[in-house]
Amino acid sequence: DQQVKQNSPSLSVQEGRISILNCDYTNSMFDYFLWYKKYPAEGPTFLISISSIKDKNEDGRFTVFLNKSAKHLSLHIVPSQPGDSAVYFCAASAKAAGNKLTFGGGTRVLVKP
Amino acid sequence: ETGVTQSPTHLIKTRGQQVTLRCSSQSGHNTVSWYQQALGQGPQFIFQYYREEENGRGNFPPRFSGLQFPNYSSELNVNALELDDSALYLCASSLDGGWTYNEQFFGPGTRLTVL
Numbered sequence: 764d765q766q767v768k769q770n771s772p773s774l775s776v777q778e779g780r781i782s783i784l785n786c787d788y789t790n791s792m793f794d795y796f797l798w799y800k801k802y803p804a805e806g807p808t809f810l811i812s813i814s815s816i817k818d819k820n821e822d823g824r825f826t827v828f829l830n831k832s833a834k835h836l837s838l839h840i841v842p843s844q845p846g847d848s849a850v851y852f853c854a855a856s857a858k859a860a861g862n863k864l865t866f867g868g869g870t871r872v873l874v875k876p
Numbered sequence: 877e878t879g880v881t882q883s884p885t886h887l888i889k890t891r892g893q894q895v896t897l898r899c900s901s902q903s904g905h906n907t908v909s910w911y912q913q914a915l916g917q918g919p920q921f922i923f924q925y926y927r928e929e930e931n932g933r934g935n936f937p938p939r940f941s942g943l944q945f946p947n948y949s950s951e952l953n954v955n956a957l958e959l960d961d962s963a964l965y966l967c968a969s970s971l972d973g974g975w976t977y978n979e980q981f982f983g984p985g986t987r988l989t990v991l
Contacts, residue, residue, distance in 0.1 A: 767918075795977045806880070806966055806982030807919070852918050856977050861932055862907060862970055864980065866918030 766790045767855050769867035777875055782840040784870050786853030789834060793855040797864070798827060798838045801850045810851070811838070843874045880969050880983035888989045894955045897986045901948040901969030907931070908950045909980060910942060913964040925950060926972055954988075962990045 768787045776782045784798075794815040799807035813820040813827045813836065820827050826839045840847055853867040881900045889895050901908050907926045911919035921934035925944035939955040948969070954961055964987050968980035 769918075799982075804984065806968075806984045808982070809979055812977075854918075858977075861924065861926075862909060862972065862978060862980060863921050863924060863932055863934070864909075864911075864919070864968075865921065866911075868916070868918045 765868075766793075767853055767865050767867040769851075769853055769870050771870050772868070773871045773873070775873045775875065776843050778845055779842045782838075782843045782847065782872055782874070784838040784840075784851050784853070784872070786836045786838075786867050787834060788836075788855050790855070790857065790865070791834075792857040792859060793865070794858055795856040796827070796829060796836050797854045797856070798825075799852045799854060799866075800847075801852065801869070807852060840872075843872075845874050845876050848872055848874045880967060880981050882965075882967055882983035882986050884986060885984070886987045886989075888991060889957050890991050891957055891959060893957050893990075894953065895957060895988060897952040897954075897965050897967075897988070899950045899952070899967035899969075899983055901950065901967075902981050903948060905948060905969035905971050905981070907970045907972040907978075908944055909968045909970070910950075910952045911966040911968065912936075913966060913985070914960075915963070919966055922952070957990045959990050962988060964988075 797812040798810040801807045854864040909924040910922040913919040923933040944950040964985040970980045
């Protein structure tokens with residue numbers, strides 16, 4: 764039972780354009796959502812997060828949108844850069860479950876120069 | 877301040893053997909979580925330790941066990957290895973904040989191959 768899903772396993776985008784990554788969840792108890800970026804041979808690194816009381820959070824080129832009624836979140840990267848090429852994981856957490864993270868399957872992003 | 881480190885980087889074992897993976901948390905972090913990442917999938921939560929006690933467990937059998945030590949290090953032990961245990965094992969340390977979420981810092985992982 765996958766509680767967090769990333770339906771696009773890969774995404775290819777031209778440098779300078781927008782990258783949009785999507786994530787869906789099923790558990791209504793999730794109240795905190797995160798995006799992690801992972802390069803090969805490295806652990807996931809935190810990118811941006813959003814609490815369930817908000818619908819948008821921005822940090823530089825990265826913006827996360829949360830639609831609670833649709834149980835959907837998205838990550839926008841504008842403009843995309845070649846260094847953004849990595850695997851991106853969506854993750855969710857519930858207060859009742861402490862710091863436990865439930866991850867999606869990941870989306871591999873390739874930014875072409 | 878050093879980051880999260882894990883050892884070994886790679887490991888090859890055979891079915892039925894036992895393995896111990898090690899993690900050194902970021903200084904001052906009282907919580908460590910372990911995750912298993914199978915090829916092509918996202919990390920899956922195994923368990924979490926807080927102040928040397930297990931503090932939550934995912935859907936993994938008892939042959940997966942752990943220890944956390946006062947010096948910010950921890951271990952993941954897997955007994956009776958199966959082929960499906962082949963994966964990247966990640967540890968993540970954080971400072972427990974009670975009812976608020978605190979960022980988890982991940983190590984680079986240990987790649988375990990079971991033959």
